[in-house]
Amino acid sequence: MSSRDRATEVEGLYAEAAQWHVNAGGETIHAKRLAGRWRTFKWLTASVWLVFFLGPYVRWDGRQAVLFDIPNRQYHLFGATVLPQDFWMLSLLLLFFAILLAVVTAVVGRAWCGYFCFQTVWTDVFTWIEERLEGPPAARRRLDQAPFAVRLRARLPKHLLWLVIGWFTGFSFVAWFVDAPTLWRTFFTGEAGVAAYVTVALFTAGTYVLAGFLREQVCFWLCPYARIQGVMLDPTTLVPAYDTGRGEPRGRLRRGGEAAAGQGDCIDCNQCVAVCPTGVDIRQGQQEGCITCALCIDACDQVMDKVGKARGLIRYASLDELEGRPTRPLALRPRVWLYGGILTLALAGIVYGLASLAALDLKVLHERAPLFVRLSDGSIQNRYTLKLLNKTPDPLAVEIRVSGPPGLEVSGLERPIQAAAGVVTPALVFVRVPESALAAEQQPVVFHAEARRRDGQRLDTARESVFIAPAP
Amino acid sequence: MADHNPFPGENNTGHIWDSDLRELQNPPPRWWMIGFWTSILWVIGYTILYPSWPVGEEPTPGILGWTQIEEYERGVAQIEARRAEFESRIGALGVEEILADPGLTQYTLASAKVLFGDNCAACHGSGGQGNPGYPVLADDDWLYGGSTAKLTETITQGRKGNMLAHQDILSAEEVDTLARWTVEMSQGEPGSEAGWQLFSTKGCSGCHGPTANGVLAELPGGEVITVGAADLTDRIWRFEPGGYESARHTILYGVNQSGVEQTREAVMPAFGPTARVEDVEIRRLDPQEIKKLVVYVRLLGGGL
Numbered sequence: 001m002s003s004r005d006r007a008t009e010v011e012g013l014y015a016e017a018a019q020w021h022v023n024a025g026g027e028t029i030h031a032k033r034l035a036g037r038w039r040t041f042k043w044l045t046a047s048v049w050l051v052f053f054l055g056p057y058v059r060w061d062g063r064q065a066v067l068f069d070i071p072n073r074q075y076h077l078f079g080a081t082v083l084p085q086d087f088w089m090l091s092l093l094l095l096f097f098a099i100l101l102a103v104v105t106a107v108v109g110r111a112w113c114g115y116f117c118f119q120t121v122w123t124d125v126f127t128w129i130e131e132r133l134e135g136p137p138a139a140r141r142r143l144d145q146a147p148f149a150v151r152l153r154a155r156l157p158k159h160l161l162w163l164v165i166g167w168f169t170g171f172s173f174v175a176w177f178v179d180a181p182t183l184w185r186t187f188f189t190g191e192a193g194v195a196a197y198v199t200v201a202l203f204t205a206g207t208y209v210l211a212g213f214l215r216e217q218v219c220f221w222l223c224p225y226a227r228i229q230g231v232m233l234d235p236t237t238l239v240p241a242y243d244t245g246r247g248e249p250r251g252r253l254r255r256g257g258e259a260a261a262g263q264g265d266c267i268d269c270n271q272c273v274a275v276c277p278t279g280v281d282i283r284q285g286q287q288e289g290c291i292t293c294a295l296c297i298d299a300c301d302q303v304m305d306k307v308g309k310a311r312g313l314i315r316y317a318s319l320d321e322l323e324g325r326p327t328r329p330l331a332l333r334p335r336v337w338l339y340g341g342i343l344t345l346a347l348a349g350i351v352y353g354l355a356s357l358a359a360l361d362l363k364v365l366h367e368r369a370p371l372f373v374r375l376s377d378g379s380i381q382n383r384y385t386l387k388l389l390n391k392t393p394d395p396l397a398v399e400i401r402v403s404g405p406p407g408l409e410v411s412g413l414e415r416p417i418q419a420a421a422g423v424v425t426p427a428l429v430f431v432r433v434p435e436s437a438l439a440a441e442q443q444p445v446v447f448h449a450e451a452r453r454r455d456g457q458r459l460d461t462a463r464e465s466v467f468i469a470p471a472p
Numbered sequence: 473m474a475d476h477n478p479f480p481g482e483n484n485t486g487h488i489w490d491s492d493l494r495e496l497q498n499p500p501p502r503w504w505m506i507g508f509w510t511s512i513l514w515v516i517g518y519t520i521l522y523p524s525w526p527v528g529e530e531p532t533p534g535i536l537g538w539t540q541i542e543e544y545e546r547g548v549a550q551i552e553a554r555r556a557e558f559e560s561r562i563g564a565l566g567v568e569e570i571l572a573d574p575g576l577t578q579y580t581l582a583s584a585k586v587l588f589g590d591n592c593a594a595c596h597g598s599g600g601q602g603n604p605g606y607p608v609l610a611d612d613d614w615l616y617g618g619s620t621a622k623l624t625e626t627i628t629q630g631r632k633g634n635m636l637a638h639q640d641i642l643s644a645e646e647v648d649t650l651a652r653w654t655v656e657m658s659q660g661e662p663g664s665e666a667g668w669q670l671f672s673t674k675g676c677s678g679c680h681g682p683t684a685n686g687v688l689a690e691l692p693g694g695e696v697i698t699v700g701a702a703d704l705t706d707r708i709w710r711f712e713p714g715g716y717e718s719a720r721h722t723i724l725y726g727v728n729q730s731g732v733e734q735t736r737e738a739v740m741p742a743f744g745p746t747a748r749v750e751d752v753e754i755r756r757l758d759p760q761e762i763k764k765l766v767v768y769v770r771l772l773g774g775g776l
Contacts, residue, residue, distance in 0.1 A: 214503075370601030373610040373773050376706030378660065383610070383773050418574065426578055428771055 006257040009306050013269040014252060028144065029216060029279040030137035031127065032271075036298025045115035046124060053168065056175035068177050074422060080357050081391055083422070089353040096346040101225075103339035105232040107330065108316070109239035113226060114293035119218050122169070122211035123277065126162055133158045137274075162212045163204060170203025216278035219291055230288055234335070235319040236328060240294045242272075242283040242314050243322055250283070257307065265313050271303050272296035272314060282314055360396065360419075361389035362449045364465040371468045378435040380469045386427045388449065390419040396451040396459070402429070404445030404467055405437045419451070431467060438469040558583075559760070567620040567766050577767065584768035587761055591743060592769075600772035604712050605737065610773035613708040615686065615700045618774055622695075623766045627757070630742030633700050635679070637726035637735060646670055651720040657684060657704050658714065680704055711736060 033039075058065040060078050067076040075082040082089070104111050113120060134140050134154060143154055174196045175183055186192040187200075210218055219226045233239065247266030253259055259267070266283065273281045275296060280289035282296045300314040320327050330336050367383035375381055390396050397416040402408065412429040419425040431445060445467045450460040477486055485495045499505075519525060522534040533539075558579045562570060570576050589598065592609075596602055600609030607615065615633070616626050638647065653667020663684075671677055671684060679701035681687045686703035687696045702710040711718050722736055729735040743756045757765070 217503075367599060369597065369599030370608075370610060373601070373608065374707055375611050376613045376703065376708050378707040381611070381773055425574075427574070428581075430773055 006307060007253075007255060010253045010257050010267065010269075011255070013267075013271065013303065013306075029277065030140045031277045031279070031295075032137050032274040032299075033128070033131055034275055034295070034299055034302065036295075036302065038294035038298045042115055042124070042293060042295070046121040048116060049118070049121055053172045056172065056180035064179055066176065067179070070177060072422070077354075080354055082357070083389070083391055085361070085389060086353065086357060089350055092346045092349040092353070096343060096350065099339055099342045099346065101229070102232055103336065103343060105229045106234065106237060106335050106339065109233060109237050109292040110226075110229045110290070111292065113219065113229060113291035117225075117291075119210060119215075119223065120277070120291060120293065122165070122207060123215045125165065126211045126215075127277070129161055130158055133161075159208075159212075162208050166204035166207030166211075167200065169207045170200035173203055174199050216289070219278060220289060226288065226291070233286065235323075235325070236333060238316045238318050239286060239292050240282060240290070240297055240314060241286070241317045241319070241322055242266075243312070243317065244283075244285075245322065245324075247283065247313050253307065265304070265309050267303065267307060269303055271299040275299040286319075357391070358459075358461055359391045359453075360398070360449060360451055360459040360461050361391070362400075362447060362461045362463045363387040363389075364447050364463045366465055366468070372470065374470070375432065379432045380435070380438060380467075381430055381432045382445075382467050384429045384431065384447075384465060386417070386429055386447065388417055388419045388425045388427065390421055390423070390425065390451075392453060392459075393421050394454055395420050396453070398449050398451040400427075400429070401448045401450075402431060402445055403448070404431070405433045405439070405443045407434045407437045408432065408445070408467075416451075433467060433469065438472055441469060441471050443467045443469070555583075562763060563760055567624075567763060567770070570763075570767050571770065577771070580764050580767045581771060584761075584764040587757070587765055588768055591757065592765070595740075600769065600774075602712070607710065608708070608774075609769050611708055612774045613703055613706055614774065615702060615710070616698055617696055618770075619695060620766050620770065623769055624762060626740065627762050627765055628742065628744035630744075631700060631738075631740040633727045633736075633738035635701070635722065635727035635729075635736070636675075637724065637729045637732045638674075639724045639732075642670075642674065642723070646674070647720055647723050650674075650676075650723055651716050654704055654719040654723075655716050658707060658709065660707070710738075 055066060056064060060076075063076065065076070065078050069076065073084050101112055130140065134143060143151060146154070171183070171187070178193075178196065183192060183196065187196065214222070243265075246264060248264045249262070250266035250268045251260055251263040252269075253267050272283065273279070273296075275298070276282070277293060277295065278289045278291055280287055282290065294316070297314050297316070301311040304311050304313055318327060363386070365385040365387065367385070371382070373381045373383075386400065388398055390398075396419045398419050399416050400413050402410045402413070409432045410429060411432075412427065417425060417427045429447075433443075443466070444464055446462055446464050448460065448462045450458070452458055477484070478488070478491075479494060483497050485497055488494045500508075519532070520534065521536045522538055523531045524534065525532040558576065561576060562580060565573075565576070570580055588600075592600075595606040596609050597606075602608035602610075612618065614622070616622055616631060642650070649664070649666050650670050653663050653671065656667070657663045671680070672682075677684070679688075679699050680703075681698075681701070684704040685706070686698055686701050688699065689697045691697065709715075709718060711722060721734070725732050725734040725736065727736040727738050743762065745756070745758050
């Protein structure tokens with residue numbers, strides 16, 4: 001690039017720079033959109049949300065692969081059916097994601113905010129539409145000043161499109177809770193549940209207002225996570241940061257593209273502010289408004305290319321690195337190990353839970369009042385309540401055997417227990433042990449349950465309980 | 473102060489501390505004001521629709537006419553409607569038929585648990601484990617028979633045991649022999665010859681039965697005739713803690729003998745629909761409730 005071309009480029013940047021300033025919350029931010037590495041990365045991370053829209057249409061075994069069936073209290077995850085009894089796994093799942101958020105934030109900053117958060121992603125898509133329909137930021141800013149009738153005509157398509165996206169957001173949300181193809185039919189014939197219509201309406205309105213109007217104000221003033229994540233950063237966290245040592249003192253290039261003597265690499269073109277979706281100035285350092293989306297890195301790199309300086313004036317860097325302190329590798333930070341340990345534990349619990357989800361579950365409750373009863377022949381009787389949980393979709397005839405002290409007799413299990421599908425079936429069982437076999441106050445008894453599904457698959461489970469007798 | 477405002481034109485109140493800390497008069501954000509006024513409108517709308525303002529004795533009723541007690545009553549009616557199906561089946565079926573239906577049995581157990589707690593547990597224990605002086609309901613020893621018919625009769629009409637005090641009838645030696653014999657019998661031994669001799673000749677077998685098992689006669693179909701006298705051949709003692717002293721005490725002072733200070737007391741009140749207490753007719757349990765209790769008591773352990 002010749003110095004003359006460079007000068008023209010720089011002039012252009014300054015001409016534009018006058019428009020940009022830091023938004024304190026009082027006006028609409030019309031961020032400039034630039035192509036770049038991080039821009040592409042952002043689209044890729046945002047596309048994770050396609051799962052939200054398309055997920056409900058995946059089928060498995062003739063039904064929706066993932067279905068949160070609240071009325072029937074059954075949660076289908078592909079082959080597995082999770083009942084409320086298995087909900088301890090949900091707490092592990094929540095723990096996992098909470099810690100994941102913490103560990104990611106500690107290592108690479110607010111990656112959730114910048115790349116994955118629905119507020120960020122939907123706002124991004126909404127402003128992309130805005131740019132397609134109404135032109136670049138300058139044109140949109142002019143339109144802001146136009147008379148109402150002009151604005152209405154120019155902006156109606158955008159608002160309609162926003163509402164359509166909002167509606168799809170709500171509809172897709174509801175589709176995780178009811179059969180999706182059925183919902184497409186019932187929703188338009190007025191047969192869907194009231195909850196479905198209310199949810200879709202709330203989501204449509206919420207999406208429209210939050211992503212269309214409130215935008216970065218949500219991150220500034222409404223979102224608790226934004227503040228929580230802000231305090232999880234430490235000097236070792238990698239965040240998009242302005243290299244003050246290299247950039248300052250900043251100053252505009254002279255005509256001809258030359259920097260004054262002693263001037264830093266920042267040419268004060270304000271491009272980083274121009275592209276920022278929350279309207280902050282990254283050069284002021286880490287701040288609450290920064291969602292670490294890295295779009296300023298793209299902008300600054302392009303400017304550095306144009307003025308012939310090395311990229312990376314704004315880059316992913318830790319505070320330690322920028323201030324010249326030694327940086328510690330990830331593997332030596334106790335915080336990473338602690339977070340990682342909790343993550344692994346939670347994950348192991350979930351994997352164990354899903355792997356051991358038995359189709360037939362037996363619980364045995366020993367009667368406490370009285371613990372035992374002496375019968376007229378001197379034998380001791382204990383009373384148990386069995387709770388059989390049948391997680392299969394069909395009723396099961398469950399045979400139960402009891403093993404324990406020699407000579408024990410069982411009543412209440414003469415016929416198989418008819419365990420209805422998807423619910424707990426209780427049964428009363430009495431176990432008698434003759435006086436001669438009462439060796440100790442407590443002896444183990446094991447209840448073995450066995451059933452056969454219609455397709456011949458054998459289900460069995462066992463549960464140990466205790467037989468209690470008076471002290472010998 | 474305001475005359476020398478060093479920050480003119482920024483809409484401050486003129487209150488300045490530490491030369492630059494000042495109070496501004498900026499309006500709250502518009503979204504905040506919208507939320508504020510919406511909340512106020514909400515309150516007005518709410519107080520028009522629902523009971524709220526404490527005017528006079530009762531608060532303003534609200535034009536929707538909603539009350540908490542009505543909502544509660546609707547909820548109770550819903551529960552009653554769900555119970556009605558089970559209740560009508562229980563009404564139509566006998567105890568044995570209820571016991572043959574696992575679903576109905578479970579409903580009856582849940583329903584009767586409350587009745588048992590209110591009416592029976594005080595004496596017989598929360599799980600039918602009995603209390604000193606009050607029979608265990610969870611074992612298989614029944615003074616008056618453990619069939620459903622007998623249980624129904626016991627709950628409806630109540631029971632009152634009766635055993636003579638033998639302190640003036642038998643000699644101390646005879647009482648001692650009989651008490652020892654009773655302990656032997658309860659341990660599954662044949663019992664001493666002298667004991668059997670006294671048992672058969674002193675009138676004991678008249679109530680406790682010829683074989684001392686409390687049964688006077690067995691009827692076809694498994695029913696038995698008893699007068700509520702204890703089975704002396706099994707391991708269960710009517711008056712815990714069992715043993716020689718217990719047996720001797722009962723023989724000496726009898727059961728429910730008026731005028732005998734140390735007599736055993738063994739009275740179960742009547743719980744039937746027309747039970748009388750001190751000549752006043754009261755309603756305690758209706759036949760449906762008694763039927764549920766019979767199922768419950770059978771399944772405490774002794775009915776199987």
